[in-house]
Amino acid sequence: MSNRPETLNDIRALLAAAPGPDGDAIAAAEARNGQLTKPPGALGRLEDLAIWMGGWQGTDKPHADAPQVLIFAGNHGVTAQGVSAFPAEVTAQMVLNFQAGGAAINQLSNLFGARMDVHALDLDRPTGDFTQGPAMDEAEFLMAFLAGWDAVDPGADVLVTGEMGIGNTTSAAAIAYSHYRGAAETWVGRGTGVDDAGVQNKTRVVEEAARLHAFPTGLEALRCLGGRELAAMAGAIARARTLRIPVILDGFICTAAAACLAAEHPGALDHCVAGHMSEEPGHAKLLQELGKEPLLRLGMRLGEGSGAALAIGVLKGAAACQSGMATFAEAGVSDG
Secondary structure (H helix, E strand, O other): OOOOOOOHHHHHHHHHHOOOOOHHHHHHHHHHHHHEOOOOOOOOHHHHHHHHHHHHHOOOOOOOOOEEEEEEEOOOHHHHHOOOOOOOHHHHHHHHHHHHOOOHHHHHHHHOOOEEEEEEOOOOOOOOOOOOOOOOOHHHHHHHHHHHHHHOOOOOOEEEEEEEOOOHHHHHHHHHHHHHOOOHHHHOOOOOOOOHHHHHHHHHHHHHHHHHOOOOOHHHHHHHHOOHHHHHHHHHHHHHHHOOOOEEEOOHHHHHHHHHHHHHOOOOOOOEEEOEOOOOHHHHHHHHHHOOOOOEOOOOOOOOOHHHHHHHHHHHHHHHHHHHOOEHHHHOOOOO
């Protein structure tokens, strides 16, 4: 099912009917991997990544020649609760920086030959303060989700989604807490750099939001506690699944958005790998809940898709080895 969804139930049906990997391609990729000029398992996780990519791309020779990086920006009404060290105006200022090529994500996208697209989502109209009511009504949520859905290039062979939005670590923490509970403070980090009192304030906000929006489902959690940029990332990830495009998840905020898809359908993120583990304390817990082992651990906490974009290089390496190496027969090397 790849039809553009029009309702929340359409999205749920789409996730349930989404295609899986190509079993024949996986078998062929495994067979090819076993014939390459190296000891079995010598490339470690690169071998698993290459076979995983091949399964989604339908080939024994996977590729990462046309990566796409999508950056979505949104503003959050919950910033009225004093949860960020920066004002909401910074979101629009950073969008201009992305468009001018001056951010970290621009450099990493250029480095790995990725097409990068930036989508600012109604920055002059923040979402609702989710301690007072839902962040978005259904129409607003669908508009944001479909902005992500429509942004995916069907010709891409790897997708990265990133975000910019002052207040969105609070949104991610609220989503994670709503799905997995535990102590609220274990999901809350410093975000853009709040102090200890700021962390306590963010924890209060997360707890208040959980009381108001008790145990929402995956998409409802995204609607009630998310932001437009989180909904758009979820839309792009869901669209990539219908196109069988492998996805690299970025940090805490991206992973929280993705977790809402997994909460609706357990296999919804099978086409995704975790690009890195960020310094936001909730991210490690979230990856553990989703069963995702990060490719990189570099102490990054920037967002923007930067950690995932850096991991494009890992997938390029995996694909290059699987697709470009000679087999023992081709190289005239004895395999024992």
